[in-house]
Amino acid sequence: MSIDVNARYAESHEYARLEGAAVVCGISDHAQAELGDIVFIELPAVGKSLKKGETFGTVESVKAASDLYMPISGTIAEVNGALQADPALVNREPYGAGWLVKITPADLSEMDKLMDAKTYGKTIGEE
């Protein structure tokens, strides 16, 4: 299972990666593997402000629907439109083309409260 060393991780398996002024958010490779084939993704409207831990969308796999939680507080700056036609991008490239939303962070220091790659790796049983 791959872990993006440049990202930080929430306990609910979302990652947050600072790119310029925005934070790119998706779900980890471990999370996509646990969910199985992803067949539908519901994402929020651009401009929506959400607090850390609030639901920002839903990812539906063959097996079940799972809520997505904001890893940090902020405003939705962009959503990944490519996922409407090809939700399985999240399975194939969770850290790349399968990103979910870009967030304009409300308080960048919240990133420090997320796990780094090494700590996250331990929580999912990988060193």
Place this chain on the structure above:
Amino acid sequence: MAPFAGYDMPISYPTGAVEEHAITRRSVGLFDIDHMGQFEVTGPGADAYVARMVSAKTSDMQAPMARYSLLLDDRGLVLDDLFIYKLESSWWIVVNASNREQDLAWFMAHKTPDVTIIDHSDATYMIAVQGPNAIALLDKIGAPAVSALERFTWGRIKINSIDILFGRTGYTGEDGGELFFPAEHAERLWNFLLEKGAELGIETMPIGLAARDSLRFEAGMPLHGHEISQSINAIEAGFKWACDFEKDFIGKQALLDVIAAGPSRKLVGIEVTGGVPREGYEVAGSDGAIIGRCVAGMYCPTVKKYAANAFVEPAFAKAGTPVKVIIRGQPKDAVVVKRPLYIPAYRR
């Protein structure tokens, strides 16, 4: 892995459910379905007994015919669905795993002194080989050729020196068959099918429960506990075609009463925009009033649609009727559609 009727069954193999579905539609899928039960009915009274027990027409059945049927109670409710095979001098009845014990008890309770019922479920293994290349694969590795058999008939064949009862039947909407054979050969036959598929360049892969469900769903086949169950009668589920009203069978009078009064609800297909419908979700009319409930729902990989089967009030059952499916509190646009979404191979 998931517990299923006392068996540990893979929901999907490492291939993944969506790809497993696609492989079965384009080449060959192997289904480890040993959990299915098999009963044999023999004796001088077998024909009359089976005719009374099952809903389907049996009077015209002779070896080597096989047919889909329902097992109903006196109220016309669906205890199970079955495949019945007329063997040389007996009836072979294939039942669902979850209902095996209860079905056997039902058959025994209605037994006449001139029949014998044997439960072969533990001694018999069952593998389904399904897909457009399934018959070609079996012809190459076994004998005699199964391509000589018509759809919904059976034959006795040998593969890798294993004696097999082969039914040209299935549960995917594709051509292919179902193999019944002594359980001790299960692993050997399973591996032989996979190895020969690879050797002959015929893509052949194991298929899990999730793809088994999406394949049958697209092809309009019911799953007991969903489209049919002990609280659903055969008429509202749309199975009048599987009932022979020319004969006497358990549940017949109740079904005639339902037909005369008109069913209070009907099974329909519903296509949804903007979400994945699932079992238990409510269906509403355009005014928001609840008119039914989904009994199954999923993403359908071949037709690329999000669809449900639902029981709705008869006024909403016509194809083209706009409805809503409530997904996590949000009413999503939906429309009643014709079933099946995918025309099975035997109807093409």
